[in-house]
Amino acid sequence: MTxxxxxxCSLALLLAWLPSASARAADDLPSWNDGPNKxxxxxxxxxVTTAGSPDFVRPQDRLATFDNDGTLWCEQPNYVxxxxxxxxxxxxxxxxxxxxxxxxxxxxxxxxxxAAVSGGEHGIADVVSATHAGMTTDQFEKxxxxxxATARHPRFKRPFTACVYQPMxxxxxxxxxxxxxxxxxxxxxxxFMRPWTNRVYGIPTQxxxxxxxxxxxxxxxxxxxxxxxxxxxxxDNGPGKPLGIQRFIGRRPIAAFGNSDGDLQMLQWTTxxxxxxxxxxxxxxxxxxxxxxxxxxxxxxxxxxxxxxPERGWVVVDMKSDWKTIFPPxxx
Amino acid sequence: MTxxxxxxCSLALLLAWLPSASARAADDLPSWNDGPNKxxxxxxxxxVTTAGSPDFVRPQDRLATFDNDGTLWCEQPNYVxxxxxxxxxxxxxxxxxxxxxxxxxxxxxxxxxxAAVSGGEHGIADVVSATHAGMTTDQFEKxxxxxxATARHPRFKRPFTACVYQPMxxxxxxxxxxxxxxxxxxxxxxxFMRPWTNRVYGIPTQxxxxxxxxxxxxxxxxxxxxxxxxxxxxxDNGPGKPLGIQRFIGRRPIAAFGNSDGDLQMLQWTTxxxxxxxxxxxxxxxxxxxxxxxxxxxxxxxxxxxxxxPERGWVVVDMKSDWKTIFPPxxx
Numbered sequence: 001m002t003x004x005x006x007x008x009c010s011l012a013l014l015l016a017w018l019p020s021a022s023a024r025a026a027d028d029l030p031s032w033n034d035g036p037n038k039x040x041x042x043x044x045x046x047x048v049t050t051a052g053s054p055d056f057v058r059p060q061d062r063l064a065t066f067d068n069d070g071t072l073w074c075e076q077p078n079y080v081x082x083x084x085x086x087x088x089x090x091x092x093x094x095x096x097x098x099x100x101x102x103x104x105x106x107x108x109x110x111x112x113x114x115a116a117v118s119g120g121e122h123g124i125a126d127v128v129s130a131t132h133a134g135m136t137t138d139q140f141e142k143x144x145x146x147x148x149a150t151a152r153h154p155r156f157k158r159p160f161t162a163c164v165y166q167p168m169x170x171x172x173x174x175x176x177x178x179x180x181x182x183x184x185x186x187x188x189x190x191x192f193m194r195p196w197t198n199r200v201y202g203i204p205t206q207x208x209x210x211x212x213x214x215x216x217x218x219x220x221x222x223x224x225x226x227x228x229x230x231x232x233x234x235x236d237n238g239p240g241k242p243l244g245i246q247r248f249i250g251r252r253p254i255a256a257f258g259n260s261d262g263d264l265q266m267l268q269w270t271t272x273x274x275x276x277x278x279x280x281x282x283x284x285x286x287x288x289x290x291x292x293x294x295x296x297x298x299x300x301x302x303x304x305x306x307x308x309x310p311e312r313g314w315v316v317v318d319m320k321s322d323w324k325t326i327f328p329p330x331x332x
Numbered sequence: 333m334t335x336x337x338x339x340x341c342s343l344a345l346l347l348a349w350l351p352s353a354s355a356r357a358a359d360d361l362p363s364w365n366d367g368p369n370k371x372x373x374x375x376x377x378x379x380v381t382t383a384g385s386p387d388f389v390r391p392q393d394r395l396a397t398f399d400n401d402g403t404l405w406c407e408q409p410n411y412v413x414x415x416x417x418x419x420x421x422x423x424x425x426x427x428x429x430x431x432x433x434x435x436x437x438x439x440x441x442x443x444x445x446x447a448a449v450s451g452g453e454h455g456i457a458d459v460v461s462a463t464h465a466g467m468t469t470d471q472f473e474k475x476x477x478x479x480x481a482t483a484r485h486p487r488f489k490r491p492f493t494a495c496v497y498q499p500m501x502x503x504x505x506x507x508x509x510x511x512x513x514x515x516x517x518x519x520x521x522x523x524f525m526r527p528w529t530n531r532v533y534g535i536p537t538q539x540x541x542x543x544x545x546x547x548x549x550x551x552x553x554x555x556x557x558x559x560x561x562x563x564x565x566x567x568d569n570g571p572g573k574p575l576g577i578q579r580f581i582g583r584r585p586i587a588a589f590g591n592s593d594g595d596l597q598m599l600q601w602t603t604x605x606x607x608x609x610x611x612x613x614x615x616x617x618x619x620x621x622x623x624x625x626x627x628x629x630x631x632x633x634x635x636x637x638x639x640x641x642p643e644r645g646w647v648v649v650d651m652k653s654d655w656k657t658i659f660p661p662x663x664x
Contacts, residue, residue: 095497137578195584205582217571224604226578239549246558250526250537265549271554
């Protein structure tokens with residue numbers, strides 16, 4: 001490029017970019033009400049991205065981890081994966097007449113999740129094995145995709161993937177525009193999330209960490225497949241979250257976002273280190289527009305993490321007052 | 333941007349970019365000799381990246397997986413991690429006088445790797461437990477980094493991280509310039525690779541898949557740490573490679589690069605699917621500049637995969653004739 005070309009181009013780009021850049025800076029998080037919580041997010045991002053700032057972090061080290069259930073999408077009145085599981089049990093019930101009298105299958109067939117989980121983790125493991133295993137990874141992906149296309153949230157009457165939080169979608173986009181790499185670190189099934197996280201959150205499969213069952217590689221019919229086995233491999237929840245981060249991501253994030261005690265250790269691991277750190281809890285305080293729950297909730301219990309938030313400097317988002325809107329506009 | 337600005341800018345950019353683009357296209361892989369293998373790589377990349385091509389693949393789906401030992405860096409006369417392990421055993425020997433008579437430790441202290449591995453996997457697991465566990469992840473990372481800074485390859489007398497293959501470094505950069513995401517999928521220890529893969533290969537920690545031991549999250553001295561436990565968690569080799577790909581990456585790659593039967597299933601999984609696929613084997617044929625080995629080699633055995641290459645259409649790189657240079661220039 002000659003110097004004349006360079007000057008022409010710089011001028012043209014400057015004229016073109018200035019207005020749009022300032023318009024964007026005006027509000028990167030339009031669904032967040034102004035207040036200390038929004039300012040804490042903007043201030044953290046400014047400190048780690050401003051060259052020369054004592055808290056500056058290189059783009060390659062700007063890692064942010066997000067819980068999914070209750071942090072990015074609605075987890076009430078039950079985890080979305082629980083609705084999927086119940087529908088799978090119903091779909092398979094004809095092949096398993098014994099389920100009518102065998103718990104926790106019998107309770108699930110009646111849609112009684114509370115009774116179903118009362119038998120403890122062992123029973124739930126049986127159900128996961130029966131509904132999530134015994135098929136290839138490709139077959140499972142299709143089941144999830146097909147189910148999400150037709151299933152609807154019982155209260156909001158829209159697809160579960162439309163019951164995601166608009167303010168959090170904006171936060172994901174904002175962080176990526178500032179050089180962050182965004183990850184999901186969820187207690188949910190890793191293969192239940194991956195078919196749709198890129199479309200819905202802009203997070204590709206390789207940036208999704210979750211719970212998993214074991215699998216087996218095998219040759220079959222002249223091709224190859226990965227068969228899902230009825231055995232829990234890894235539970236990415238509670239103390240499992242820092243371990244999942246270490247195993248999949250390999251470094252400590254500088255920002256973590258959660259909403260329940262299942263995120264406690266991820267928040268601890270992320271923020272108890274030198275340099276600028278952001279820990280954030282979505283506190284569900286809005287029974288009218290979404291749900292209000294914390295310490296006593298059977299799903300998404302927030303108790304210990306809420307107590308630790310002040311001393312550890314975690315931002316506690318008050319959904320009712322901090323968020324202008326909860327969900328994205330309904331699809332036309 | 334006004335239309336005048338747009339025209340000025342387009343013109344400036346066109347004039348500036350044309351020459352450099354054609355210069356780069358002249359040879360993206362300068363250390364590769366012209367021939368059918370280099371052409372097969374360039375042709376594959378062209379087909380999957382040309383808009384309108386029947387084999388076009390969206391950038392987000394351009395995933396390429398690379399074995400490490402023998403594919404990206406030298407694995408002879410032994411795996412680099414074996415040299416590390418021997419040095420760890422030596423460093424810890426004073427605290428373990430019993431190792432002088434206990435196999436495989438006694439053999440390792442004499443530097444006799446052949447005798448050490450003759451006891452089978454159980455013995456090696458004992459050594460891995462003794463040398464790779466019982467410390468935090470931060471401590472292990474420091475051990476690896478410090479060791480690599482001073483250890484030298486016994487024949488080439490340079491750091492192991494300088495015994496990487498220049499043609500493969502060019503291939504990594506070339507693929508990324510074409511929108512690919514590059515991953516390591518190695519039988520080696522995941523935490524042994526991550527401290528240096530970004531610096532050496534441009535591959536960040538979250539794109540490194542490897543073998544692992546179990547770990548534990550714990551509070552300690554007012555902070556938190558992840559303790560490495562003496563128990564194998566996952567072996568990312570052979571049929572473990574497609575499983576590692578599924579678990580960590582979550583989708584099938586469209587290109588895979590290996591050099592041994594440990595990569596057989598990764599190559600099968602990658603290439604036995606519809607659409608354009610590239611499988612490539614680095615065949616070590618150059619005893620003069622590096623090493624010549626395949627079917628009978630105790631390290632990096634290449635036998636079944638070499639037999640399957642023709643029928644499966646895998647490119648078999650002949651190191652001696654395909655590569656102009658093996659290693660990068662020595663640091664000044």
